[in-house]
Amino acid sequence: MNAEFRKARVLVGDAEASAELVRGRVIEAVERYGKFIVFRLAPSGYLLVHLGMTGKLLLDPTVRKHTHAIFTLSDGILQYEDSRQFGRVECREVLPERVTKLGPDALAVSSEDFVALVRGRKTRLKALLLNQEIVRGMGNIYADEALFRAGIHPLAMGARLTRARVRKLWEAMREVLTEAIASKGSSISDYVDAEGERGSFQESHRVYQRDGKPCVVCGAEIQRILVAQRGTHFCGVCQRR
DNA sequence: ATCGGTACCTGCACGC
C-alpha cells in the first residue's frame, strides 16, 4: 500500500514517517479493537483508524473537501473522510499504549469479569459504560440502549448494583451490540460503511434521541438529560433510580 | 479515582 495524508489534525504522528512506515506493506488482516479499526500489516506494523463521530472509510477514489487520507491499494483506493475531524489515523510498528491499555472488549468480556469491573466503580453507569478503559467498544447510542433494555437508570452507581442487575446489563450490552452490528450500525446523519451502505439500527433505537416520544414498553415520555456532558436518553418509569 | 468543564471541528435544524 501507499499512503497520502492531507490533514495533520487527523493523523497521530508525522506525515512523512507515517507514509514511509506503510509504504510497500501488505494488509494481512483487518480487525476491530474496541472502536478502533486495526489494519495488521505484513511484514510488520499497524494502521489504526478511529472514526470519531463523523469518520468514514470509503472504497472510493473521489477526493472531496473532507478527504484527509488516501490509501492506494493493489486493487483500488481507500480513503478516510471526516467532516468534524474528531477521528484519527495512526501508523505504528507496535500498538500504542493509549490503545492497549483499554479495557476488555464489550463483546468478549465474560459475565463475571464485567460484574467485577462494574461493581468496582462508584461512578454513574452511563459514564462507566462510555469509559473505554473499563470496557472498550461502547458508545453513546449503545450505552443508552443497553441501560434501557436492562432497566437501569443512567445515573445509578456501579458499586451499588446487585450482581443480578449487572449480569442483566451484560446481557443487554451484548444483545444491543450484536443486533447493531447485524444492522450495519446506526446512521444518525450520514454514516456509511466502506461500500457506501447506511446502517439501519437507528430504526430500532428505543430511547436514543426519542426524548418526548412514548416509551415503547410503558408509554411514558422518554427523558433527555446530560451525563458527563453527553446527551442521555431514558425512560423514568422503566429505569428507576 | 473520578468529575465537571472545556476544547477540538463542521454541518444541520430550528426559531426569529
Added chain:
DNA sequence: TGCGTGCAGGTACCGA
C-alpha cells in the same frame, strides 16, 4: 434570506 443557538456516533486534558 440570514443570523444566532443548540445539537451531534468521541476523546483528551485541566483543575478540583
